[in-house]
Amino acid sequence: MHEPHLYEELAADLVGLIERGTLKHGARFPSVRRLSEQRGVSVATVVQAYALLESRGMIEARPKSGHFVRARRAEGLREPTAPRPARGPIKVAVTEDAVDLMYATMSDPSLAPLGAACVSPELLPVRKLNGILASLVREVSDLGATYDGGGARPLRQMLARRAITWGVPLGEDDFVITVGASEALYLSLRAVTKPGDTIAVESPLYFGLMQLVSDLGLRAFEVPLHPRTGLDLDALQDALRAGPVRAVLTVPSFSNPIGSLMPPEARERLVKMLARDDIPLIEDDVYGDLSFDGTRPRPAKAFDRDRVLLCGSISKTLAPGYRVGWVAGGRHHAAIGRLKLARTLSTPAAPAMAVAEMLARGSYDRHLRRLRQTLAVQVAQYREAIATHFPAGTKVSDPQGGFVLWVELPAGADSLEIQGHALERGIAIAPGPIFAVRSRYRECLRINAGFPMTDRIGSAIRALGELCERATRGELR
Amino acid sequence: MHEPHLYEELAADLVGLIERGTLKHGARFPSVRRLSEQRGVSVATVVQAYALLESRGMIEARPKSGHFVRARRAEGLREPTAPRPARGPIKVAVTEDAVDLMYATMSDPSLAPLGAACVSPELLPVRKLNGILASLVREVSDLGATYDGGGARPLRQMLARRAITWGVPLGEDDFVITVGASEALYLSLRAVTKPGDTIAVESPLYFGLMQLVSDLGLRAFEVPLHPRTGLDLDALQDALRAGPVRAVLTVPSFSNPIGSLMPPEARERLVKMLARDDIPLIEDDVYGDLSFDGTRPRPAKAFDRDRVLLCGSISKTLAPGYRVGWVAGGRHHAAIGRLKLARTLSTPAAPAMAVAEMLARGSYDRHLRRLRQTLAVQVAQYREAIATHFPAGTKVSDPQGGFVLWVELPAGADSLEIQGHALERGIAIAPGPIFAVRSRYRECLRINAGFPMTDRIGSAIRALGELCERATRGELR
Numbered sequence: 021m022h023e024p025h026l027y028e029e030l031a032a033d034l035v036g037l038i039e040r041g042t043l044k045h046g047a048r049f050p051s052v053r054r055l056s057e058q059r060g061v062s063v064a065t066v067v068q069a070y071a072l073l074e075s076r077g078m079i080e081a082r083p084k085s086g087h088f089v090r091a092r093r094a095e096g097l098r099e100p101t102a103p104r105p106a107r108g109p110i111k112v113a114v115t116e117d118a119v120d121l122m123y124a125t126m127s128d129p130s131l132a133p134l135g136a137a138c139v140s141p142e143l144l145p146v147r148k149l150n151g152i153l154a155s156l157v158r159e160v161s162d163l164g165a166t167y168d169g170g171g172a173r174p175l176r177q178m179l180a181r182r183a184i185t186w187g188v189p190l191g192e193d194d195f196v197i198t199v200g201a202s203e204a205l206y207l208s209l210r211a212v213t214k215p216g217d218t219i220a221v222e223s224p225l226y227f228g229l230m231q232l233v234s235d236l237g238l239r240a241f242e243v244p245l246h247p248r249t250g251l252d253l254d255a256l257q258d259a260l261r262a263g264p265v266r267a268v269l270t271v272p273s274f275s276n277p278i279g280s281l282m283p284p285e286a287r288e289r290l291v292k293m294l295a296r297d298d299i300p301l302i303e304d305d306v307y308g309d310l311s312f313d314g315t316r317p318r319p320a321k322a323f324d325r326d327r328v329l330l331c332g333s334i335s336k337t338l339a340p341g342y343r344v345g346w347v348a349g350g351r352h353h354a355a356i357g358r359l360k361l362a363r364t365l366s367t368p369a370a371p372a373m374a375v376a377e378m379l380a381r382g383s384y385d386r387h388l389r390r391l392r393q394t395l396a397v398q399v400a401q402y403r404e405a406i407a408t409h410f411p412a413g414t415k416v417s418d419p420q421g422g423f424v425l426w427v428e429l430p431a432g433a434d435s436l437e438i439q440g441h442a443l444e445r446g447i448a449i450a451p452g453p454i455f456a457v458r459s460r461y462r463e464c465l466r467i468n469a470g471f472p473m474t475d476r477i478g479s480a481i482r483a484l485g486e487l488c489e490r491a492t493r494g495e496l497r
Numbered sequence: 498m499h500e501p502h503l504y505e506e507l508a509a510d511l512v513g514l515i516e517r518g519t520l521k522h523g524a525r526f527p528s529v530r531r532l533s534e535q536r537g538v539s540v541a542t543v544v545q546a547y548a549l550l551e552s553r554g555m556i557e558a559r560p561k562s563g564h565f566v567r568a569r570r571a572e573g574l575r576e577p578t579a580p581r582p583a584r585g586p587i588k589v590a591v592t593e594d595a596v597d598l599m600y601a602t603m604s605d606p607s608l609a610p611l612g613a614a615c616v617s618p619e620l621l622p623v624r625k626l627n628g629i630l631a632s633l634v635r636e637v638s639d640l641g642a643t644y645d646g647g648g649a650r651p652l653r654q655m656l657a658r659r660a661i662t663w664g665v666p667l668g669e670d671d672f673v674i675t676v677g678a679s680e681a682l683y684l685s686l687r688a689v690t691k692p693g694d695t696i697a698v699e700s701p702l703y704f705g706l707m708q709l710v711s712d713l714g715l716r717a718f719e720v721p722l723h724p725r726t727g728l729d730l731d732a733l734q735d736a737l738r739a740g741p742v743r744a745v746l747t748v749p750s751f752s753n754p755i756g757s758l759m760p761p762e763a764r765e766r767l768v769k770m771l772a773r774d775d776i777p778l779i780e781d782d783v784y785g786d787l788s789f790d791g792t793r794p795r796p797a798k799a800f801d802r803d804r805v806l807l808c809g810s811i812s813k814t815l816a817p818g819y820r821v822g823w824v825a826g827g828r829h830h831a832a833i834g835r836l837k838l839a840r841t842l843s844t845p846a847a848p849a850m851a852v853a854e855m856l857a858r859g860s861y862d863r864h865l866r867r868l869r870q871t872l873a874v875q876v877a878q879y880r881e882a883i884a885t886h887f888p889a890g891t892k893v894s895d896p897q898g899g900f901v902l903w904v905e906l907p908a909g910a911d912s913l914e915i916q917g918h919a920l921e922r923g924i925a926i927a928p929g930p931i932f933a934v935r936s937r938y939r940e941c942l943r944i945n946a947g948f949p950m951t952d953r954i955g956s957a958i959r960a961l962g963e964l965c966e967r968a969t970r971g972e973l974r
Contacts, residue, residue: 141643149641154630157630158631165623166604200842231835341640341642341843343842370630
């Protein structure tokens with residue numbers, strides 16, 4: 021874990037002001053002395069912070085005038101097109117080759133990490149978490165000697181406390197601890213559907229969820245995501261009218277890949293809509309803790325504790341390799357528990373208890389505050405780099421949380437082709453078609469912005485931009 | 498972990514001699530002085546060892562004559578009846594209530610642990626394993642910061658080395674690390690079948706496997722297990738002739754609950770039989786390390802590396818709560834890897850690496866040597882207690898490994914009724930019907946012998962015997 025210097029924290033704050041639009045393009049920053057007084061930091065710290073932002077191309081120093089918010093190329097970026105509604109449900113076939121390539125290259129350190137959605141290890145307090153785990157298994161020396169029925173109680177207790185702060189009154193017995201959110205989502209889908217059923221899913225849809233839907237033999241009715249406000253509820257209404265929909269699967273907070281955030285009113289409307297036909301809602305909340313402005317979006321579960329199955333994890337914020345997730349399954353809680361027993365029996369207790377301890381100590385929340393700011397900066401930097409190096413006419417999402425960007429290239433580009441060429445140049449990406457039930461999004465790709473913007477990443481984005489340029493001109497075939 | 502005293506180790510050796518029939522009922526033991534010289538231990542140690550065996554009712558001291566192997570009631574026990582072959586496949590319905598009761602009471606320390614199949618924590622070196630885990634996560638401070646694709650490589654390397662000693666030449670890339678053998682078996686079944694398929698399973702069948710088969714929507718053709726030699730291959734041949742069988746699922750080494758051990762020739766015949774129709778064999782090997790005589794049965798996988806999916810874990814020998822298992826899927830390896838990604842993505846690396854270290858240091862094998870002897874003694878003691886306290890005509894399995902006993906009560910007893918009454922008296926058991934696809938085994942129950950024979954356990958078996966007696970007389974209804 022990289023402990024940020026004071027000037028880096030200050031820089032991140034300033035970026036926040038730019039990102040949130042408080043300081044617009046052309047606006048003047050306070051003088052060094054004034055900011056130093058306002059913030060109670062040394063003059064040197066302010067100078068370093070300004071220098072950092074200047075080196076990142078976010079502000080410019082004009083001699084004798086001060087520091088100004090730079091005209092940013094990213095401000096000219098348009099958001100990706102909202103997809104068109106589907107005509108009906110379809111049996112899901114996964115774009116196997118591209119997904120296999122994704123997974124095969126997921127842990128390859130020689131590749132620029134623009135593919136898998138993950139935060140750089142250096143931004144995660146895993147050393148601290150491992151220290152807690154080590155103390156824990158030394159103290160409780162028989163930890164692991166027995167199966168752990170419902171999952172680590174200390175973690176369930178902490179989750180119940182947190183849920184209350186999100187506006188969802190849940191108790192420790194409302195949670196099942198799972199092997200990451202992956203297992204939570206799998207058990208949830210399995211609990212409420214049977215093969216051949218139709219479910220409504222968002223589009224574009226995270227390819228891991230696509231695989232689950234495919235494995236379970238389900239038919240998917242794709243409902244478009246608006247790039248900012250998420251699920252198109254009118255399109256969903258049409259889907260519900262078209263035939264029996266057994267469940268709805270969505271990521272209301274910072275959906276992957278498009279980064280949309282459903283407003284609270286939309287969540288409420290969604291839940292009420294589903295209540296009429298008594299349809300369960302599977303809510304994937306893995307990015308919920310990562311809003312750039314620090315506001316924790318209230319889960320849809322807050323509006324219906326019975327029908328909403330809330331799935332979460334710490335894989336996107338703390339330790340992907342710990343494989344700690346959970347599901348609060350509402351009325352499907354018992355069924356999920358039974359399915360879990362038959363599949364993985366129980367979740368390893370020690371890692372889950374270490375996570376509980378991070379939560380209990382407040383270390384997790386302190387870490388989140390820094391991580392959100394860091395990710396806000398990184399996402400802005402990646403957007404700026406894309407605006408600079410990608411072909412004219414490229415559209416990019418503008419998420420308010422999470423750490424992935426959805427890029428829509430000009431017509432003619434084929435991201436599956438680009439994926440191959442990019443891998444040859446040592447760059448991993450996630451091509452658009454793996455996020456689609458039926459063939460679409462060939463001109464789209466997802467870019468992971470979870471790693472700090474180093475020279476290496478900058479060069480990778482430039483090289484990728486050149487590839488995209490050539491793809492758009494049809495030169496890659 | 499209880500480090501055995503020298504006299505306990507000596508006692509275990511002597512029990513081994515009795516168990517293996519080297520010393521028969523009525524045989525005289527060496528004098529204290531002679532044994533002390535033979536073994537190079539003190540006279541006091543021999544005296545203590547003899548006293549221990551006497552207190553357990555295994556030997557008797559006759560004044561001025563020495564110590565003799567006691568006439569053992571268990572010697573009069575008959576083995577359970579081999580079940581009759583099924584007429585055809587059947588859709589599996591799990592005896593939910595009884596299974597729910599099993600799971601709900603699994604971790605309840607107030608109950609006498611005759612239910613779930615698990616070894617007493619005091620017999621497991623979990624403290625040592627936890628110590629290794631603690632050192633590991635302190636040394637490799639970013640362990641857990643990333644997803645771990647194929648599963649902990651150090652463990653796969655150690656497994657490959659072990660497999661060679663079992664006569665199965667496998668490499669590290671032939672294994673997928675899983676969340677216990679449960680996930681391995683689930684992924685294997687899922688990889689080779691689709692809903693509605695028929696598979697051949699052994700009967701009685703471990704209820705966890707039954708649940709998997711049921712969840713996957715499979716039809717099961719039950720093939721009887723002979724109490725000693727396992728799968729009835731003639732009955733299996735009939736099942737294969739009756740219609741397409743998509744896979745065979747069996748536990749060749751110390752099957753649960755009946756404890757049978759398939760001889761090597763039978764394994765070879767089984768594998769050849771399946772090769773003719775190119776049918777995959779799913780081999781559950783979780784008890785393979787627990788033979789009482791220390792011989793490691795050669796897995797069926799040794800006879801066909803392509804078609805056999807070998808599933809194992811350390812849950813029965815080392816640390817159930819670590820949830821570390823594996824599958825060597827042969828030609829289904831890639832499919833299993835892909836299914837795993839969609840379900841749990843990866844297995845936590847740190848616990849698996851701690852297990853690898855136990856294997857590398859030889860600590861696991863040293864532990865196994867002691868554990869096998871201890872379990873041999875316990876199984877003998879439990880059989881003796883059952884012979885003493887259960888109704889006349891009770892039949893009990895005589896396993897040569899593992900730690901569960903299959904008890905067949907006289908006609909008229911109903912183990913589902915007994916389960917309820919036993920729980921009221923603080924005793925957990927596993928009733929027979931949960932091991933059957935169709936309604937049978939009502940007069941059977943499984944007893945866990947994984948805990949040392951203490952006064953508490955002895956009293957529980959006596960009380961259970963009385964309940965069984967009353968059940969046989971129809972007095973429980």
